[in-house]
Amino acid sequence: MPGAAGRRAGCRAIPVKALKLEEEHSVSVNPREAFILELQDFLMEITQKDGVCGYESGIAAVIESAFSPFVDSARKDNLGNLIFFKRGKREDAPRVLLAAHMDEIGLIITRVEEGGFLRFTSLGGFDVRVLPGQEVTVYGSETVHGVVGFKPPHLIREEKKGKVVKMEELFIDTGLPEKELRDVVLPGAIAALKRDFITLQHRCRAGKAMDDRAGVAVLWQCIRELHNIHHEANVYLVATVQEEVGVRGAVVAAFGLSPDVGIAVDVCHGDIPGAQEHEVSSLGKGPAITSGPNIHPRIAERLLATASDYNLPYQKDFSPGPTGTDARAIQVSLEGIPTGLLSVPLRYMHTTVELVDMDDIKAAGRLLAYFVTGLDSDFMETLKCS
């Protein structure tokens, strides 16, 4: 999700009979367990790779190789959106766009300071308070390891105490001497935050860029499911670029593909202490299905019904205006595209410890696949507003 504008509000957990999920400590790995372990490995791989807004080619390569075995074709458009096509059983069947953004928030170097320090500004919306003490990778002519530096507490002047340091006052410290650093890093270089993939209790996993690599993992799960299911619809799966700086990749992806239906897959705020109930969705209770002006009512209804029919866990989410997701751009593309939004609940958005539940990703991927199989001409008729 990008900046604060158009933030989706709220959800309520709908108690549904959840699929009985495998216990994680089973001795022998059954096929379903292996399926989710593969999904976890994929999520780990794509959250360890960097892909800051506008600089997504590295992450795109990893995603492409993982999707390729399951699709008919892969290509990139002019902005770098990575577009996979999977043919349906009927050529004249509906064409559906499934979009998840592959970019992550990051930093861009503005100046190499005397003494060998790098000043920066952000690509995407940071809470500047999370930056001091973070490890980063700077992409100069070589990659350089660094930390976001800060003054030791005893040097913080009285008038600055109790205040948050501004981004302009922060710097990346690589420890390299100035001359050596200038040979490698120029203004304009990109820096990505660094965090190992963290395995928490049950199926909770944490790391950086889960927003929205979790969504990319949903698409991957979906395409793996579709591999074994009959579907008429022609499916475009797109890993979009530059979502975090204002939902930009999706604008041209939707135009270029001109789909009959578009579904954005993103993350939404997970439940944390102190948050208001309407602001968050619970982790582990399935993906959130959004309703509101940004969403075609029939699409939301169909997603809800599909989840119900297949006994998949889900939650409802309501957004009073344009959402901060690719759905925002897709809906108003061309002559208007009926659009839906499916979100993975995620805690601590835009930190390097974004926390998700693997079961939500799996359920979202499966729901998306069943939604695709249900797309037929009868359903398409219902999308016309009478």
Add this chain to the structure above:
Amino acid sequence: MLIKELSQIPGVSGDEAKVRSFIKEKLAAWGIEHYTDSMGNLYAYNEGRSKKEGRGLMLSAHMDEVGLMVSSIEKSGQLRFYKVGGVFENTLVSSAVKVGPRDVDGVIGYKAVHLQKKEEREKPHQVDKLYIDIGARNREDAEKVVSAGDYVSFATKARSSGDLIFGKALDNRAGCAALLELLGRKHPAPFCAVFTVQEEVGLRGAGVAAYRVNPRIALVIETTTAADLPDVDEHEQATIVGSGPALTLRDDSVITHRRVLERLLEVAEEEKIPCQFRRFTGSFTDAGVVSLSRSGVLTAVVSTPCRYIHSPVSFLNAADWSHLVELVSAFISSVDTKGLEP
């Protein structure tokens, strides 16, 4: 590499057992005599080549690091915590931690920037509003793997890049590594090395260690703040990374003994070892309690400069550390040949 290995071990003040075990294993493997006291201080002896008796030299380095302690487990399964020692609070959010004896992984997050009001974003985080998330479903679920009272350390992987070593707890695992390095060498004179506990919560371990060892001269080996950073005036930079080990003139706990300081400067010059003064006179070290032990100990502090101590990731220059080892080694020889009187 010793520093990196030591850096990754959790060892918050009062919970130094894992660091102690690591050091003991090394000592045992090298056949070095050692024992521990009831607080957890670890003592090891280097016999030296000469058989001089009497009150001798003590070298010490603290094993503990700053960290957190679980104060309670909420109904939701989230862990509230206390600070243990002077953790720099502004680096807690967006960090990864290890909780309790089982090293359970956890994260410290915060409400997403999207959900914060402007006023909220403009205030520094309050520690009592933060919590650790281990992914537990509720309190009962969390209690299966962690308990209130569990110690919490940062989960930072140590890494090196050229001469630089990045990691948590370099304050003062770099000092522990230096002591180990010195213990592994042959010296002309004997000394007692003490790996102390609980420095970060008020120099608690070093006092009883000094009482037990009863040294005449003590060198406290530390890792100290380097503030050679943008927008910091030269005189406030404390120490500079890459300019050699730092000698303390005074801090809030000790005035370095003049004779010891002079001797350190002398051997540094003789051996052409770069060193610098620590140009910051605040904060406390084990030297404070060591120097006041029994009827007084001739005490000095030598430190490896390190940026961003007391945070999830700090870094130092391995050359500074090597120079510190050489300096202390030369000091041991010098005390043996020339003696050192107050």
